[in-house]
Amino acid sequence: MSRDNDRWLTDLREDGEAREAALSELRTALLRNLRQALSRYSVDDAFLEDAVQDTLLRILDRLGQFQGRSRFLTWATSIAIRVALGELRRGRWKDVSLEGVLATAGFVPDQIVDRESPPQAQAERRALLHTLQQLIEHELTERQKTALLAELKGMPQDEIARHLGSNRNALYKLTHDARKRLKRGLETAGYAAEDVVATLPR
Amino acid sequence: MTLSKKEIDSLLRLVGLTRESELNCEQCLALVSEFAERQLAGKSVSESLQHVEHHLSICEECREEYEALRRTLEAVEEQDG
């Protein structure tokens, strides 16, 4: 198991025996690593083997994207983990509709003020949340609101993208733009980003 | 049901941590293996890797994947001595 990065790349790009040997070695190593990575999740061998198979196809497809800035096997493992956790999330959420998630999501600031905290702190928190609510209502598009709320409700990004007929990169841009609008809005209203973060429980 | 206190707090945190320019999940994946190796070796991270660190602070899915990678590298290192 002492292949260096160049050797992996050369052999995987070859035809014939060298490639078969490299693929077999990579499959074994990924299976071992993925089993380790997912030891906290309940998955069986068939799941792991399918995920490794998908990963191998992806890797062969993207060999040109490997920049050699880490060990090849670490890079391959990071892809295997994305594939496997993506599959697990999809399985958990496949029967959940976006409408179902959003139907239960609203934004009612009064109910989330800590009644135990001093009156001054409660008033400040209420004012902050009121501003945030106004910004969500008036500064965000429906699509941005939908994506942001669904994400807060824990829906996986791939699932939200699928429901919106989009893809994960475009979804990221959508929610990033939404966050930027909210941040600018809060700053305009006198709330500095660092101060907002500083008041939150760790 | 509305957003819970925890969800509101995570929205505020996300907004507060938002930067003008951020990596998306695909860009994060391309760099996370290097980031994990350097973190594990206790080495400093370059500017491009600081963007990875920032993405991990706001993206729960990439963070979950990074933590799994980190645990794996640690375990492999231990097994291989």
Ligand SMILES: [Zn+2]
């Ligand atoms: Zn991400």
